[in-house]
Amino acid sequence: xxxxSCIKQVPDxxxxxxxxxxxxxxxxxxxxxxxxxxxHALEEGLSLKxxxxxxxxxxxxxxxxxxxxxxxxxxxxVDDAILLSDRCFGGADTLATSRVLASAIxxxxxxxxxxxxxxxxxxxxxxxxxxxxxxxxxxGLQQLTLVDRIVHLDLEKKRIRVRRKLEGxxxxxxxxxxxxxxxxxxxxxxxxxxxxxxxxxxxxxxKTWDNSVLGLDVETVGLKGSPTWVSKIFSPERDQGxxxxxxxxxxxxxxxxxxxxxLSKDLLAI
Amino acid sequence: MSINQTIYIPLFAVSVIFFCYSCxxxxxxxSLGADENRSDRPIERLAGMFSYAFGQKRVVKRPFGINHxxxxxxxxxxxxANGEFLIEGLFPSVSLALLPDPxxxxxxxxxxxxxxxxxxxxxxxxxxxxxxxxxYLSNEYTSARSGEGLLILAMxxxxxxxxxxxxxxxxGLGDSAAYRPISAIFASxxxxxxxxxxxxxxxxxxxxxxxxxxxxxxxxxxxxxxxxLTAIPNTYLRSLDKPNIIPRESFAKGKRFGVGVVxxxxxxxxxxxxxxTECGRCQDLCPAxxxxxxxxxxxxxxxxxxxxxxxxxxxxxxEGKTLPMIDLAQNEGTCSEEALWxxxxxxxxxxxxxxxxxQMPKIVKMRRHLVQEKSEFPEELLNLFENMEQRSNxxxxxxxxxxxxxxxxxxxxxxxxxxxxxxxxGCAGAFDTRAKQVSVxxxxxxxxxxxxxxxxxxEELCCGDSLRRLGNExxxxxxxxxxxxxxxxxxxxxxxxxxxxxFSTLKNDYRQYGLELQVIHHSELxxxxxxxxxxxxxxxxxxxxxxxxxxxxxGRHNEIxxxxxxxxxxxxxxxxxxxxxxxxxxxxxxxxxxxxxxxELNGSRINQNRVAEALKQKPDTLCVSCPYCMTMMEDxxxxxxxxxxxxxxxxxxxxxxxxx
Ligand SMILES: Cc1cc2nc3c(=O)[nH]c(=O)nc-3n(C[C@H](O)[C@H](O)[C@H](O)COP(=O)(O)OP(=O)(O)OC[C@H]3O[C@@H](n4cnc5c(N)ncnc54)[C@H](O)[C@@H]3O)c2cc1C
Ligand code: SF4
Ligand code: SF4
Numbered sequence: 001x002x003x004x005s006c007i008k009q010v011p012d013x014x015x016x017x018x019x020x021x022x023x024x025x026x027x028x029x030x031x032x033x034x035x036x037x038x039x040h041a042l043e044e045g046l047s048l049k050x051x052x053x054x055x056x057x058x059x060x061x062x063x064x065x066x067x068x069x070x071x072x073x074x075x076x077x078v079d080d081a082i083l084l085s086d087r088c089f090g091g092a093d094t095l096a097t098s099r100v101l102a103s104a105i106x107x108x109x110x111x112x113x114x115x116x117x118x119x120x121x122x123x124x125x126x127x128x129x130x131x132x133x134x135x136x137x138x139x140g141l142q143q144l145t146l147v148d149r150i151v152h153l154d155l156e157k158k159r160i161r162v163r164r165k166l167e168g169x170x171x172x173x174x175x176x177x178x179x180x181x182x183x184x185x186x187x188x189x190x191x192x193x194x195x196x197x198x199x200x201x202x203x204x205x206x207k208t209w210d211n212s213v214l215g216l217d218v219e220t221v222g223l224k225g226s227p228t229w230v231s232k233i234f235s236p237e238r239d240q241g242x243x244x245x246x247x248x249x250x251x252x253x254x255x256x257x258x259x260x261x262x263l264s265k266d267l268l269a270i
Numbered sequence: 271m272s273i274n275q276t277i278y279i280p281l282f283a284v285s286v287i288f289f290c291y292s293c294x295x296x297x298x299x300x301s302l303g304a305d306e307n308r309s310d311r312p313i314e315r316l317a318g319m320f321s322y323a324f325g326q327k328r329v330v331k332r333p334f335g336i337n338h339x340x341x342x343x344x345x346x347x348x349x350x351a352n353g354e355f356l357i358e359g360l361f362p363s364v365s366l367a368l369l370p371d372p373x374x375x376x377x378x379x380x381x382x383x384x385x386x387x388x389x390x391x392x393x394x395x396x397x398x399x400x401x402x403x404x405x406y407l408s409n410e411y412t413s414a415r416s417g418e419g420l421l422i423l424a425m426x427x428x429x430x431x432x433x434x435x436x437x438x439x440x441x442g443l444g445d446s447a448a449y450r451p452i453s454a455i456f457a458s459x460x461x462x463x464x465x466x467x468x469x470x471x472x473x474x475x476x477x478x479x480x481x482x483x484x485x486x487x488x489x490x491x492x493x494x495x496x497x498x499l500t501a502i503p504n505t506y507l508r509s510l511d512k513p514n515i516i517p518r519e520s521f522a523k524g525k526r527f528g529v530g531v532v533x534x535x536x537x538x539x540x541x542x543x544x545x546x547t548e549c550g551r552c553q554d555l556c557p558a559x560x561x562x563x564x565x566x567x568x569x570x571x572x573x574x575x576x577x578x579x580x581x582x583x584x585x586x587x588x589e590g591k592t593l594p595m596i597d598l599a600q601n602e603g604t605c606s607e608e609a610l611w612x613x614x615x616x617x618x619x620x621x622x623x624x625x626x627x628x629q630m631p632k633i634v635k636m637r638r639h640l641v642q643e644k645s646e647f648p649e650e651l652l653n654l655f656e657n658m659e660q661r662s663n664x665x666x667x668x669x670x671x672x673x674x675x676x677x678x679x680x681x682x683x684x685x686x687x688x689x690x691x692x693x694x695x696g697c698a699g700a701f702d703t704r705a706k707q708v709s710v711x712x713x714x715x716x717x718x719x720x721x722x723x724x725x726x727x728x729e730e731l732c733c734g735d736s737l738r739r740l741g742n743e744x745x746x747x748x749x750x751x752x753x754x755x756x757x758x759x760x761x762x763x764x765x766x767x768x769x770x771x772x773f774s775t776l777k778n779d780y781r782q783y784g785l786e787l788q789v790i791h792h793s794e795l796x797x798x799x800x801x802x803x804x805x806x807x808x809x810x811x812x813x814x815x816x817x818x819x820x821x822x823x824x825g826r827h828n829e830i831x832x833x834x835x836x837x838x839x840x841x842x843x844x845x846x847x848x849x850x851x852x853x854x855x856x857x858x859x860x861x862x863x864x865x866x867x868x869x870e871l872n873g874s875r876i877n878q879n880r881v882a883e884a885l886k887q888k889p890d891t892l893c894v895s896c897p898y899c900m901t902m903m904e905d906x907x908x909x910x911x912x913x914x915x916x917x918x919x920x921x922x923x924x925x926x927x928x929x930x
Contacts, residue, residue, distance in 0.1 A: 014668040195642040195744045
């Protein structure tokens with residue numbers, strides 16, 4: 001039974017800055033990382049391999065250099081890694097992205113029964129949290145979002161019970177397989193690749209599927225298939241902060257300064 | 271007196287054959303280990319061997335070491351005497367008496383006196399063991415075998431007494447007493463006995479001496495007294511590198527990484543394990559052991575030996591092993607993972623061992639296995655490893671923020687032809703709030719003295735120290751290569767660091783990557799600036815009672831003890847007060863070896879132990895030379911509720927004296 005983890009290569013957003021003139025992201029020299037939530041999606045797939053013998057596959061849509069992301073997944077132990085890359089996939093919004101991913105998943109499911117599709121809760125660059133649900137609705141899968149624990153997996157009855165992490169409460173829900181699950185970080189602790197696995201992964205062939213494999217209508221993918229587009233990116237204006245006093249050598253004096261400051265700005269009432 | 275050779279010759283032959291067989295067995299075990307070159311720089315090796323083995327340099331650092339010194343040299347002389355004894359038994363006509371008289375007499379006198387010294391030393395050692403043994407002499411393994419130590423001492427005593435009785439009797443039978451004053455005393459005890467009685471006394475003494483000697487020789491390779499045979503070669507074969515430098519690993523498919531089974535240790539590691547004298551000195555200084563962690567460096571060495579003895583015979587026959595080298599629980603012959611993670615790589619063990627055993631590198635080799643082959647490590651380290659690999663700093667802060675601490679200083683880029691020194695700020699110096707103040711102090715001092723310096727700013731990368739000590743050699747290797755490439759590309763030759771960990775890594779570890787830099791710690795730079803009159807301190811500053819805490823990576827790992835003390839003297843007008851445990855015997859702050867990034871779940875806290883030691887002296891200032899020590903001391907003071915004490919880096923103390 002297949003368990004597919006969707007992983008996206010994202011720029012390390014702690015390091016992304018916005019060009020004040022063009023209002024676009026400065027991407028040069030920014031290292032790419034695996035979307036942090038997706039490392040948990042990947043780990044869960046791997047742990048189902050360890051526990052139930054399911055076959056974990058990593059799937060990513062992105063430019064050719066996203067191969068590095070999949071290579072890392074290989075080092076961690078997925079059975080298969082597939083990069084969906086084609087010029088016509090570029091510039092996709094969430095609709096077009098989920099269409100391509102869904103089509104690839106469908107193709108994989110032709111060969112082997114599909115059990116679970118894991119996605120991250122959201123990405124740290126796009127932040128929409130729409131791709132997972134998009135895949136599910138396109139494929140007609142049950143969708144369980146914000147999962148922080150898999151309570152029970154019954155492969156005989158083909159049912160799964162999970163815990164969802166919601167604001168201030170948890171919800172236990174059950175659904176029949178196949179399902180799409182989006183995961184939060186509490187779900188698991190990602191494993192760290194051993195050196196032999198890393199070295200093995202160095203010359204693993206990551207499969208690349210372009211649109212000749214998927215055969216999608218080019219009008220429905222990439223920029224052309226994207227009804228939404230980003231018109232402007234900007235950092236909200238914020239007052240410049242300032243450092244007052246010397247908190248290490250004079251904590252008391254600094255605290256007094258701070259209180260005065262807050263009082264003078266009417267931010268503190270006595 | 272005549273010796274029954276039909277008994278002696280077979281006895282002698284069997285003993286010698288059995289002894290050689292034991293040694294051969296031990297050598298075979300040692301040869302199971304992996305290759306390591308320990309034959310380079312022979313002159314340096316010989317010189318060290320003379321001072322460590324024959325000069326007993328480290329042995330005599332403890333009061334009872336003098337006793338061992340006496341025993342050692344007595345052994346050296348008596349080697350000749352006993353050699354003669356054993357040969358004379360085979361060929362009664364061959365003896366030192368064949369030498370010209372004056373020489374023979376001198377030797378006889380020396381043997382007599384030395385035997386007395388040995389006897390006294392043995393009595394002292396026996397009384398110490400029985401009456402006032404120091405706590406570090408025993409632990410749960412060695413106390414089980416303390417009978418062995420007593421037996422060996424008793425045998426030596428027997429040998430000496432038999433020697434005197436033999437010669438006493440011989441004097442009674444007409445030998446000259448002139449050159450054997452001690453034997454003469456024994457002769458007077460035997461005075462009045464008949465010739466026949468003297469004959470049989472001599473014969474009995476001779477046989478006692480012979481049998482004890484042969485048994486003794488055969489016990490050596492099978493006990494901790496193996497060190498009598500291996501300690502001298504072990505000092506010759508010691509590591510000539512800094513104590514924490516371990517050979518690099520090469521990362522190719524099919525290789526093994528680190529040490530997970532005993533035969534992956536190098537042959538020298540295995541020789542070490544058979545050489546341990548169980549003196550307990552390493553245990554006595556180990557910060558982990560002293561705060562009730564499950565680590566004891568001597569036990570690590572012992573477990574390697576026990577594992578080798580248990581698994582070795584099967585390994586030699588190509589069979590499987592029965593005893594794991596590393597496991598969750600500690601057992602004789604098996605190190606626990608917890609113990610391996612408790613090491614701060616402070617180097618106290620390596621530095622104190624009288625026979626130059628390298629305990630800590632063995633721990634790091636086993637960590638390498640756990641991290642690289644098993645991915646088994648305390649869970650806090652996952653974040654550290656990811657942060658290091660992705661953002662090249664332990665906290666995972668954006669690398670673009672690296673230069674932020676220095677915005678007030680303006681742009682200070684390093685340019686090969688224009689700037690003399692690269693100021694390698696280090697992760698702590700760039701990101702840690704408190705350490706940033708030290709960076710500012712160092713920069714200010716350099717500016718005041720007119721030093722030409724620059725930085726790498728955003729481009730600076732972590733040196734990888736924590737990774738290497740934690741056994742993540744694969745990622746360290748990548749980071750080291752990146753750094754080395756960048757240093758070469760930028761034409762860096764001289765580096766100042768504000769952190770002993772960067773200092774030691776750049777200076778010693780990167781040498782393994784072919785990079786020879788002139789690396790100096792900021793305290794060294796400031797000292798040269800003061801002595802060269804480039805930096806004048808207009809006044810001395812009063813920091814109250816100031817106590818200096820040695821950083822392990824500056825002190826033990828790089829032998830810089832006086833420099834920071836000299837600076838303190840220059841800045842405050844007086845030498846710093848000293849901790850009870852200082853310099854070579856200094857006690858770690860608890861943060862080295864990657865412990866900075868781990869929880870301290872077992873026993874008491876190392877930093878609190880150190881701060882408590884400081885507070886006994888009621889200091890006003892604790893002076894450090896390392897950002898990790900800074901954090902640990904400040905935390906310790908808070909935890910022990912000692913708000914009146916400030917922690918200052920040595921650069922800040924100097925900066926204080928510069929403030930007008
Ligand atoms: C007009 C427009 C143009 C854009 N152009 C570009 C562009 O040129 N380059 C670019 O990089 N981005 C571009 N984007 C952003 C892109 O649309 C989104 O990043 C992408 O659709 C995924 O959405 P998200 O990041 O919000 O994912 P979310 O919905 O937040 O992601 C949820 C989960 O879905 C999965 N997932 C999401 N994306 C992928 C993927 N690609 N592969 C595998 N799994 C995935 C992951 O498991 C992820 O955790 C553009 C967006 C718009 C609207
Ligand atoms: S290096 Fe320090 S902490 Fe580690 S075993 Fe040796 S003495 Fe103990
Ligand atoms: S390892 Fe060295 S210091 Fe430690 S007990 Fe053995 S001989 Fe002594």
